[in-house]
Amino acid sequence: MRNLELVMGWLPSLIFASRITISLSVISVVIGMLAGVFIALGRISANGALRKACGIYIFIFRGTPLLMQLFFVWYALPLAIPWLAMQDRFLAACIAFSINSAAYQAEIIRAAIQSIDPGQMEAARSLGLTYGQAMRLVIIPQSIKRLIPPVGNEFIMVLKDTSLVSTIALVDLMKHTSQIQSSAATALVYLPSACLYLIFTAVFTFLFNYLEKRHSVYE
Template identity: 60%
Template sequence: MNAIQQIIGWMPALLQATGVTLALSVTSVLTALVLAVFLALGKISKNTVLRSVCGAYIFFFRGTPLLMQLFFLYYTLPQLVPAFNIQSRFLAAWIAFSLNVAAYLAEIIRAAIQSIDKGQLEASTALGLTHSQAMRLVIIPQAYRRMIPPICNEFVMVLKDTSLVSIIALTDLTYQTKIIASNKASALVYIPAMIIYLIITGVFTVIFNRLEKRLSIYE
């Protein structure tokens, strides 16, 4: 009974930290999604310079660990360029996650666009549409349905990866759990923390599954 009372007493702090975790996950993915569209279009562009720049961006952020990128942005960059000293831990985490996730989403979007039969682009051009109009009106509306499953999976991964921000002392769910465990000298707090992660992951998984069915993903 004492253990249950302890867990109940920890819940307000854990739920508040959960709000930080959710806010970071949602804002990072939404920001990354916007950036990813431009990166994906740049990656398949006929412009060699643009294609190379977007390709290099994607290679860098996919090829280096998110944790190292977070360290670099929060600790290293201010030493190199003092003007980039980011005081807000949440802002630093948001920037790092947005830049990193954009690289992964860009590849998802690129693959979805290129999976559409090339004949449709040629037919659209033959009907008088410009390349940009054909992409916007014909190709992308079909491709976005194929993007939904991997983008949803990426969101769930980001939700769990937010635990990395505890390394810069941002009070997310993981960091708050560690604080309670240290202050109260009790490892019981990891039980409700894991349950909270399971619940929010499960809720978003159900939402995404329904979204996939509604959009008839595999038609």
Template identity: 55%
Template structure:
């Protein structure tokens, strides 16, 4: 494949890269919201809630992401037609967000538990309930400690998002596979790999800057 022909495929590759970034960022956003509730559930004194949240985390961390994706996209419609999700975007987002939530829940839980217990005692001394103390004192202080591990999770999910090509979603890996098959030439994987490196480097730099700005050691 000559350079001119390769450059001709760049718009399609860039479009695929854009979809990859959107898929990753949206999945991590919703995964973080669900992960926060799961983390609080694991810290709950209610044993039933704790066990439910533990089971969710155990299930999604203990099974392959590809299996979860196939279950949502292929198995759910077989269980009942009403469970069919439209298109490829929604099943892909759901699978990645649910998977990400399980990992982010443990990250958030560890960050919350790292806050000195005296903070909770001080909040209670001021008349706050457990829920108020968590919402106003403990959780806000844990944000800084979350930056490095959340950055790592986002970058890991960015690479894992290539799995959604298996359900024919048009992202960077799917576009690359289509071009490679059509041209019978694997050279297209070189610019695709460069784009993945560029995306991971971009997010790495962003999170490094955030970590320095909001360092817990300042």
């Protein structure tokens, strides 16, 4: 009973700290998705230079640790270019997570677009649509259903990776949990904290499943 009381006492502050975890994941995945569409289109465009540039972007940001990118944005960038010194930790975290997520999602989107039968593009072009119109009206709408499961996966990964922000002194759910652990001298706090992570994952899994069902009406 004593334990239950303890857990209930921690819960409000844990939920409050979760606002960083959730808002950071949602913002980064949404920005990463928008940027990812353009990087993916660049990767499969006819322009060789653009293709190369997008390939290098993905190579760099998928090939280095997210933690290092976060440190780079927050600590190294201001030393190299002083006017880029941000004062807002949350903004810095959003930038680092977004550029990282964009690299992953670009590959997800590229794979989804390329999985659409080439006949679709040929048919659209033969009806007189431009390349852009065909992409926008025919190919991308069809690829969305195939995007949803891997993007859901990416979202859950980002949600858990947000625990890295404690390194720039931003207090998210994980950091607040370890603060409670050390001040209350008990590891019991990991239990409600893990439950919260599971609840968030469950909610977003449900949401992505719903979206997938809605988008499968065409098939």
